[in-house]
Amino acid sequence: MxxxxxxxxxxxxxxxxxxxxxxxxxxxxxxxxxxxxxxxxxxxxxxxxxxxxxxxxxxxxxxxxxxxxxxxxxxxxxxxxxxxxxxxxxxxxxxxxxxxxxxxxxxxxxxxxxxxxxxxxxxxxxxxxxHPCQLLADMQTYLEHRGSIQGKKVVWVGDGNNMCHSYMNAAHLLDFQLVVACPKGYEPNTELTAKYADRVTITQDVQAAATDADLIVTDVFASMGQEDEQDARLQDFDGFQVNKELMALAHDDALFMHCLPAHRGEEVTADVIDAADSVVWDEAENxxxxxxxxxxxxxxx
Structure with a gap:
């Protein structure tokens, strides 16, 4: 077998x-x-x-x-x-x-x-x-803190990368709506976007995306192997930082996640990743x- x-x-x-x-x-x-x-x-x-x-x-x-x-x-x-x-x-x-x-x-x-x-x-x-193993941990963390994620609004802020692709798979399997807020040119895989068109939305308007979110997730702007693109990506991702102002647009009980390692002051501010509604440490342990x-x-x- x-x-x-x-x-x-x-x-x-x-x-x-x-x-x-x-x-x-x-x-x-x-x-x-x-x-x-x-x-x-x-x-x-x-x-x-x-x-x-x-x-x-x-x-x-x-x-x-x-x-x-x-x-x-x-x-x-x-x-x-x-x-x-x-x-x-x-x-x-x-x-x-x-x-x-x-x-x-x-x-x-x-x-x-x-x-x-x-x-x-x-x-x-x-x-x-x-990055499917990380999604297992993320989905376990949401279940522990808020119960079923079915029907919730999840917002991915940043690069349409491997984590974003796995969130698209999770949206399909666990029946939630995923909004991907990314700069032009950094959209996720077009085949996956078409496949999950019923539950995945792509936008460049990060404020509209975060409004009424139940979960906001981000990742570093330049992943391992993209270090030579760091400066260019910092410019391209200007305005896509998860900060207190962005989190304030989400539901009052919205959670924040990050797969780590994080670059405080770039994709996320310290006062968000270290706040009470951040579950990154449970997420990492999970x-x-x-x-x-x-x-x-x-x-x-």
């Missing part, structure tokens, strides 16, 4: 996603209560990092340890992938020795191709096109619990 992979949110059905989010909340409570639960004892995860990350490595490595398993960290210097071995060859070999593979890289095609030749589940821990729920789903179902 072919393994289940998690390359985008849409590898889950709507019901599976909802069940996974509820399970993440249960696992979080078990962890905080000190309950030992080790369903992955003697199981091994290979973590392939071509793009570095604090939260991704710590959350997956800690999650496997808490589940009784083990995680192997592989950077480009630590594997033949970094020396040009064909992806399909590495996939066949690595998957024959471990139980699950997590990949964080640039091109989405790399993860898709690895999964095609892998005999075990493959998890996309970020590509240039999608990477651990949501990914544990994902690992349990992929390996124990």
């Amino acid at each position: 072919s393994p289940r992979h998690f390359l985008t949110l849409t590898d889950l059905t709507s019901d599976e996603l909802k069940q996974l989010l509820s399970r993440a909340i249960e696992l979080k409570k078990m962890h905080r209560d000190g309950t030992q639960y080790q369903p992955l004892k003697n199981r091994v995860m290979a973590m392939i990092f071509e793009k570095s990350s604090t939260r991704t490595r710590v959350s997956f490595e800690a999650g496997m340890a808490q589940f009784g398993g083990h995680a192997l960290f592989l950077s480009p210097r630590d594997s033949q992938l970094g020396r040009g071995e064909p992806i399909e060859d590495s996939a066949r070999v690595i998957s024959s020795m471990v139980d699950v593979v997590m990949i964080r890289t640039f091109e989405h095609e790399k993860v898709a191709r690895f999964a095609e030749y892998s005999s075990v589940p493959v998890i996309n821990a970020l590509t240039d096109d999608f 990477r651990l619990h949501a990914q544990k729920a994902l690992l349990e789903f992929l390996l124990c179902s």
